[in-house]
Amino acid sequence: MNDLIMSYKQFANLTSEYVCILKSEKYGEYRYEYINDQAMQQFQEFGDDVTNLKVEEVLSSYEAQFLIKKYNDTYINQATTVFNQHKGGIVYETKLTPFMDVEGRVTHLVMMMRDITVEHKADLHLEKTKKELYHHIKENEKALMASKERYKCLVKYNKDAVFEMNLDGMYLHANPAIEEVTGYNAEELKGNTFHSIVAVKDIDKVVYFFNEARKGKAQSYECTCVDKNNKYISLDVKNIPIYINNEIIGIFGIAKNITPQKLQERKIKLLAYNDPLTLLPNKALLDDRINQSILETRKQKNLMALLYVDLDGFKNVNDYLGHSIGDQLLIEASQRISRCLENRQTLARIGGDEFVILLSDVLNKEAGVNCAKKIIEVLKEPFxxxxxxxxxxxSIGVTYYDGSKAVTGEELLKQADLAMYHIKKRGKNNVVVYNEEMNINIKRKITLETDMRKAIKDGDFYLEYQPIVHTKTKKTISAEVLIRWNHKSLGRIPPNQFIPIAEETGLIIPIGEWVFRTACLQLKKWQQEYFETFRISINVSVRQLQEQKRFIETIKTILKETGVAAKDINIEITETLFMENYEELSQMIHQLYSLGLHISMDDFGTGYSSMSILKNLPIHTIKIDRSFIDDVEVGSRNRALINSIIKLAERLDMQTVGEGVENEKQLAILAEENCDYVQGFHICRPVSAEEFILQNFKEGL
Known part of the structure; x- marks a missing residue:
C-alpha cells in the first residue's frame, strides 16, 4: 500500500496536472499528505507546506464543504469519482481515486485535477450549435407544417366566408362558412359571380372594387347583399389578388357578416339623437334643427317660434306612484302633444318632464301661442x-325669431325657458311670450345672488327692529327682527327681492344663522344695559326648517355662546308653511318648544289652517295677517273675522298680535276686540338698534 502511494508521488512530480494525496483518518475527516509543485501554487497563502492540515483548514468554507461531500461519496462508494470544478474562471476536471488497505478500509484519496477550460468551452459551443441547428431544422419543419395547417384551418374553419374567384368573378371554391353568411353552399354558388347576390344599389361599387383587385391592389369595402331567404345582409368584404409566378391568376374574397353591428350602429345613432323613452328627438338633434331653422329664417326673413313646455307637478307622480307609471304618462303626454303639431314642426324631449317645440316658418306671432293653447287643452283630458x-x-314659454339679428339656438332656448319659468312662478297652467324684461330680471337675480354671497362675507347685511307693544298699556314688550341689505351700488334692496333668491339658492341658511346670532348678541346687550325682561321675534323660512338637525343645533350653539335664555326668543313661522309642511314641521315645533322657545304662527288667516294644527302644536302666539287689519275700518265682516280669531286664541290659551297697524282707528278697534299686542308703522317703523333704544327711552321705558 505504501509502495503504491510512493509511486503516485513520483508520478505526480512528472505530470503537469495538480495532484493531491489526502489521508483519510475516518469518514468525513481528510488531511493533506502530499501536494505536487503544480498544486502547491493553489495554496501559496499558507506557505510552502500545507501537509498534515485538514481540508477545512486550507480551503474556504464553501469549497471545503463541496469537496468533503465529494470525498465522502468516494469513501463510501470505494470507487473513482470524476467531476468538474469551476474556480476563478477556470474549469478543472477532478478525479478522486480511493486506496484501501488489506482490510478494505479507505486510507487515502488521490485527487488529480487538470485544466479543461478550453475543451469545456469548445464542448459547450459545439453543444449549443448542435442544439440551435436541430431547433432551427425542427422549427422550419413545424413552420411549414403549421403554415399548411393554418391555411386549411383559415379557409375551412373561418367563421367568415372565404372564397376563390377567377378573374371573371366566378366562384371556384368556398369554405363551409359561406352558407352561414349567405344561405348558399359552395356548390350552389359555383359557376355564379359574386355580384349575383349583391343588392342592386351596390353592384356598381362592388364591380369597381373587384376590378381594382384585378390590377393587384387589395380592396376592402362594405356592401349590402341578398341572402337565400331574400333578406338584406350587410357584409364587410376584402378582395385580395392571387399571385402565381408573379402573375395574378384569381381573386380571394373574405366576407364578414356585419348585419348585427350595422343594426347596433343604427340603434346607437337613434339613441344619440332620440330620447330612449319617447323616441322623440333629444337635445342634440333639437339643437341641430334649431340651428338649421335659424339659418333658414335669416335667409328667408320669415318667422320661427320655440315653445318650452314643462309638465306641472309631474314630480309628484314619480314620487308617489313610481317611475314606471310616470314613464307611461310621459309617453302618452308626448303623443298628445305631437297631435297638436303640423309639418315642419319638431317636438323634442330635453329633460324629465320638459319638452321643446320648434315651429319653423310660422305666419305670425299668434301661431306659437295658439299651439301652446292647444297643448294645454289636450293635456287637460284625464289620463x-x-x-x-x-x-x-x-306651463309654456314662447319665444320668436324673425332673422333680423344674429342669435344662437341656446339663446332662443334660454328665452323660452325664462318665459316658462316666469309663468310657473305665477300660477302655472298657462302660456306667456318672452320679453326682454324677463332677461333683465333674471340678470338682476343672478347679480343679486352673486352679490349676496359677498354681502355675507363683507357685512353688508344689517338688522332693524320693530316694536311689538301691549295694546292697552302701549308698553313695548318685544321686537320683531328684520334683515336689511345695503347694496354697495344698488342701495337698499327690499327683503321681498332678495329673500326669495336666498331661499331658492340655499343662502338663507348662512344668512339665517347670521341673523339669529346677531339678534341674540343685541338682545343680550339690551338685557344687560336696559331691559331685564325682553323678547325678540325672529322669522324662519321653510328652507331653514328643512335642515332640521342643523337648525336645532345652530339654535342651541348660539344660545349657549351668547348666554340668551330660550324663553326670550320667539320663532315666527308663517301659517302657509304650517299648512304645506305639517308632517315635517310637527316634530320640529315640538323640539323648539322643548328647548323653551316661544312659537308664533305668522300671517294667520291666509293659509286656511285646520283646527288640528292649532290644537296639536304648541303655539304660543297668533299674528293676525295685515290684510284683515287693512279693511277693518270699512266693513263689519273683517271685524267679525278678527273677533273670531281673537276669541279662538283666547279659548286655546294663545296670545294675539295685530300686524300692520297704520292708524289710530285700527289700533282702537283692535283694543276694543281685546287683541293682546300690536305692531305697525303707526306704532313705530323698523329702526336700528340704537334708534330703538332712543325711542323707547323717550317714552319712559
Whole structure:
C-alpha cells in the first residue's frame, strides 16, 4: 500500500496536472499528505507546506464543504469519482481515486485535477450549435407544417366566408362558412359571380372594387347583399389578388357578416339623437334643427317660434306612484302633444318632464301661442293608467325669431325657458311670450345672488327692529327682527327681492344663522344695559326648517355662546308653511318648544289652517295677517273675522298680535276686540338698534 502511494508521488512530480494525496483518518475527516509543485501554487497563502492540515483548514468554507461531500461519496462508494470544478474562471476536471488497505478500509484519496477550460468551452459551443441547428431544422419543419395547417384551418374553419374567384368573378371554391353568411353552399354558388347576390344599389361599387383587385391592389369595402331567404345582409368584404409566378391568376374574397353591428350602429345613432323613452328627438338633434331653422329664417326673413313646455307637478307622480307609471304618462303626454303639431314642426324631449317645440316658418306671432293653447287643452283630458285617473297641466314659454339679428339656438332656448319659468312662478297652467324684461330680471337675480354671497362675507347685511307693544298699556314688550341689505351700488334692496333668491339658492341658511346670532348678541346687550325682561321675534323660512338637525343645533350653539335664555326668543313661522309642511314641521315645533322657545304662527288667516294644527302644536302666539287689519275700518265682516280669531286664541290659551297697524282707528278697534299686542308703522317703523333704544327711552321705558 505504501509502495503504491510512493509511486503516485513520483508520478505526480512528472505530470503537469495538480495532484493531491489526502489521508483519510475516518469518514468525513481528510488531511493533506502530499501536494505536487503544480498544486502547491493553489495554496501559496499558507506557505510552502500545507501537509498534515485538514481540508477545512486550507480551503474556504464553501469549497471545503463541496469537496468533503465529494470525498465522502468516494469513501463510501470505494470507487473513482470524476467531476468538474469551476474556480476563478477556470474549469478543472477532478478525479478522486480511493486506496484501501488489506482490510478494505479507505486510507487515502488521490485527487488529480487538470485544466479543461478550453475543451469545456469548445464542448459547450459545439453543444449549443448542435442544439440551435436541430431547433432551427425542427422549427422550419413545424413552420411549414403549421403554415399548411393554418391555411386549411383559415379557409375551412373561418367563421367568415372565404372564397376563390377567377378573374371573371366566378366562384371556384368556398369554405363551409359561406352558407352561414349567405344561405348558399359552395356548390350552389359555383359557376355564379359574386355580384349575383349583391343588392342592386351596390353592384356598381362592388364591380369597381373587384376590378381594382384585378390590377393587384387589395380592396376592402362594405356592401349590402341578398341572402337565400331574400333578406338584406350587410357584409364587410376584402378582395385580395392571387399571385402565381408573379402573375395574378384569381381573386380571394373574405366576407364578414356585419348585419348585427350595422343594426347596433343604427340603434346607437337613434339613441344619440332620440330620447330612449319617447323616441322623440333629444337635445342634440333639437339643437341641430334649431340651428338649421335659424339659418333658414335669416335667409328667408320669415318667422320661427320655440315653445318650452314643462309638465306641472309631474314630480309628484314619480314620487308617489313610481317611475314606471310616470314613464307611461310621459309617453302618452308626448303623443298628445305631437297631435297638436303640423309639418315642419319638431317636438323634442330635453329633460324629465320638459319638452321643446320648434315651429319653423310660422305666419305670425299668434301661431306659437295658439299651439301652446292647444297643448294645454289636450293635456287637460284625464289620463287613465292602471285604473288611476290623472290630470296634467303645463306651463309654456314662447319665444320668436324673425332673422333680423344674429342669435344662437341656446339663446332662443334660454328665452323660452325664462318665459316658462316666469309663468310657473305665477300660477302655472298657462302660456306667456318672452320679453326682454324677463332677461333683465333674471340678470338682476343672478347679480343679486352673486352679490349676496359677498354681502355675507363683507357685512353688508344689517338688522332693524320693530316694536311689538301691549295694546292697552302701549308698553313695548318685544321686537320683531328684520334683515336689511345695503347694496354697495344698488342701495337698499327690499327683503321681498332678495329673500326669495336666498331661499331658492340655499343662502338663507348662512344668512339665517347670521341673523339669529346677531339678534341674540343685541338682545343680550339690551338685557344687560336696559331691559331685564325682553323678547325678540325672529322669522324662519321653510328652507331653514328643512335642515332640521342643523337648525336645532345652530339654535342651541348660539344660545349657549351668547348666554340668551330660550324663553326670550320667539320663532315666527308663517301659517302657509304650517299648512304645506305639517308632517315635517310637527316634530320640529315640538323640539323648539322643548328647548323653551316661544312659537308664533305668522300671517294667520291666509293659509286656511285646520283646527288640528292649532290644537296639536304648541303655539304660543297668533299674528293676525295685515290684510284683515287693512279693511277693518270699512266693513263689519273683517271685524267679525278678527273677533273670531281673537276669541279662538283666547279659548286655546294663545296670545294675539295685530300686524300692520297704520292708524289710530285700527289700533282702537283692535283694543276694543281685546287683541293682546300690536305692531305697525303707526306704532313705530323698523329702526336700528340704537334708534330703538332712543325711542323707547323717550317714552319712559
Amino acid at each position: 287613465e293608467l292602471h285604473e288611476v285617473s290623472f290630470q296634467l297641466t303645463c
